[in-house]
Amino acid sequence: MLDRLLHLLFPNVCVVCRKLLLPSEEGCCSSCMKGFDPFKNYFEAEQTLRNVLVSRFGDIVLFERGWCRYQFHKKSPLQLALHSMKYEGLYKLGTMFGRQLGEWMLASGDIGDIECIVPVPLHRMKNIERSYNQADKIAESIGKSIDRPVMRKLLMRKRYTVSQTGLPAEERKKNPVGAFQVVQGVSLRHVLLVDDIVTTGATLAAAAAALLQAGVERVSFAAVAIALKE
Ligand SMILES: [Zn+2]
Structure with a gap:
């Protein structure tokens, strides 16, 4: 009412x-x-995510499962939506994308033994610049759908990485590697890492590496969209 x-x-x-x-x-x-471009099925989405990471990092980046809902194209309605979510702080959109992802995960049959959800953090400075961390909102909404807790304090950005928008490709590649650290020692079997959009995969790879190094046994990924080379 x-x-x-x-x-x-x-x-x-x-x-x-x-x-x-x-x-x-x-x-x-x-x-x-x-007008968004959804993946046809879970396998196609997971395989695409795997290809993006393998093409850049070889077989080093190990993730157990990967869920992604859309293929990202420049100047598409999805780009506008994700852009607004990032810069206009639209909570509802984050919630909507998170719920879609959570439902997509559940419908894929097996979310395995995921114990908790970790949103890829923004640097504290960026959190102030933007009104909120969009990955955080998506993670929260996934958590509600799949009934798992969100751990916001586990992962931290080590240093300020400049906004990737507008950086040349080479810089963008180097940018986030080694940028994360895990705040405390953990004994977790399986963590779901969440981000809004995967471009080079470097952010997810760096965040996953930090978690694995800190004692997390396995990491899975969930993202709203993957940007494919066009
Ligand atoms: Zn509309």
Whole structure:
């Protein structure tokens, strides 16, 4: 009831087309969402993620399972949606993407023995610059769907990495390696690392390496989208 009233008073608009949203829609309208490019099935998504990482790091990066919902294309409605989530701080969109991912994970049949969810952290400075960490919101929503706790304090950025947008490809490649550390010693069997979008895979790889080094046995990945070379 209150939700409906608030909706009437402060109508939400779609982040992509700016049309008024229905009360059932979150952040992005259903007709714009049709313009996103979902993976056909879990295997295709997982294999794509694996290929991205193997092509850059060889077989060194070990992840157990990888879930991803969309293929990312430049200038697509999905880019607009993810961009708005990042810079306009749209909680609802993060929640929506997280729930989609969580449902996608559950529908894939086996989420294994994942014990907790860790969002890829932003540096503290960036957290201030932006209104919130979008990976955090996605992780929280996945947690609700798959019924696992989110551990926000486990992983930390060691140093400030400049925003990757606008960096030349070579710089972007080098940027986040070694950028993470685990705050305390852990004895966890299986951690799910969450990010919004995978571009080179370097961020996930560096975060996973830090977790594995700190004693986590296995790491799986979940991301809203993978950017494929076009
Ligand atoms: Zn729309």
